[in-house]
Structures are given as structure tokens and as C-alpha cells.
Amino acid sequence: MKISARNQLAGTVAAVKEGAVNGVVTIKVGDHTIKSDITMEAIKDLGLIEGKKAIAIIKASNVLIAAGSERIDTISARNQFPGTVAKVEKGAVNGHVAIEIADGAKITASVTNEAIEDLGLVEGAAAVAIVKATDVLVAVD
Incomplete structure (x- = not known):
């Protein structure tokens, strides 16, 4: 599978909390967990159960x-x-900032150059990558 989303974090389903329409899937990636709020239809179609291999996909934006x-x-x-800024690439207006988290995985964000400057995002700086559960897609092989 090839997709344009920069963040593709492979792990294992640690939990599935079912709801009437949506559910929350927790994926264990290294020392971290990622929560995804997706439809129950998607959970069933993907066969998401505890122990299944899954990929959390997050667009940099x-x-x-x-x-x-x-x-x-x-x-x-x-x-x-939480992690450390591993790379900063500025463009004309926006840039990409890669945060290396504890287990060596990287999460890339697309942010404005103004935000990069205002937050002091330079290589080696401490930073936290933040993602809403509704912005996490789930894929399986």
C-alpha cells in the first residue's frame, strides 16, 4: 500500500471499545498507544480485535x-x-517538523513557518506531537 500520509505507525491492536456508531481502537506502537475513533462498521470490516497487527495513519496536516x-x-x-525535534524543513509559507519520540519513531507535522519560529522549533528542541483520535486512520494488511 502506498499513500501520501507521512505518518504510518505499525503496531498491534491493544483494545477495542465498542459504541453504538463509533468505537475507539487503541494501537500499541513501541512504548506508546495511539487511539483512533472510527466507525463500528470499519472496525468490523477490518477485523480489528486485540492482538491484530494494524497501522495508525496520520496526515502531517x-x-x-x-x-x-x-x-x-x-x-x-x-x-x-513528547519527543525531540529531529528535523525542520521550511518551505515558502509552511514547513515540516519531525518529532522523534521515545522509541525512535518519528511523527511529522505540517505547520506554518511562523509557528516554527514562534515555538522555537529547532533540531534538538523538546516538543510534543498532538493528534485527535478522530484524525487517526487505521489500516491492516
């Missing part, structure tokens, strides 16, 4: 970045990955 090394407990986004 859906990744927010906070400066610093601490999770933010006062926002609704459940997926927060």
Missing part, C-alpha cells in the same frame, strides 16, 4: 505541535507524544 516536553492535560486530544 493533522498533527499539532506544542513546545516543551510535557503532555498537556487541559486539551481533549488523547494522542500526545
Whole structure:
């Protein structure tokens, strides 16, 4: 499978919480868990059960970045990955910032150059990649 989404994190389904219309799938990737809020139809079609291999897919434009090394407990986004800025590539208006998290995986965000400057996002700086569960797609082989 080839797709344009920069963030493709392979792991194993750790839990599935079923709801009437949507469910929350938790995928264990290294030392981290990623939560995805998807439809029950998708959960059943993909055969998502505990122990199944799955890939969390996140578009770079859906990744927010906070400066610093601490999770933010006062926002609704459940997926927060503290790490270190590994790479910054600026374009004419927007840039890409790759955050390396504890297990060596990287999460890339597409943000404005202004945000890169304002947050002091330079290689080696502490940062947190933040993703809402509704922005995480799930794929299986």
C-alpha cells in the first residue's frame, strides 16, 4: 500500500471499545498507544480485535505541535507524544517538523513557518506531537 500520509505507525491492536456508531481502537506502537475513533462498521470490516497487527495513519496536516516536553492535560486530544525535534524543513509559507519520540519513531507535522519560529522549533528542541483520535486512520494488511 502506498499513500501520501507521512505518518504510518505499525503496531498491534491493544483494545477495542465498542459504541453504538463509533468505537475507539487503541494501537500499541513501541512504548506508546495511539487511539483512533472510527466507525463500528470499519472496525468490523477490518477485523480489528486485540492482538491484530494494524497501522495508525496520520496526515502531517493533522498533527499539532506544542513546545516543551510535557503532555498537556487541559486539551481533549488523547494522542500526545513528547519527543525531540529531529528535523525542520521550511518551505515558502509552511514547513515540516519531525518529532522523534521515545522509541525512535518519528511523527511529522505540517505547520506554518511562523509557528516554527514562534515555538522555537529547532533540531534538538523538546516538543510534543498532538493528534485527535478522530484524525487517526487505521489500516491492516
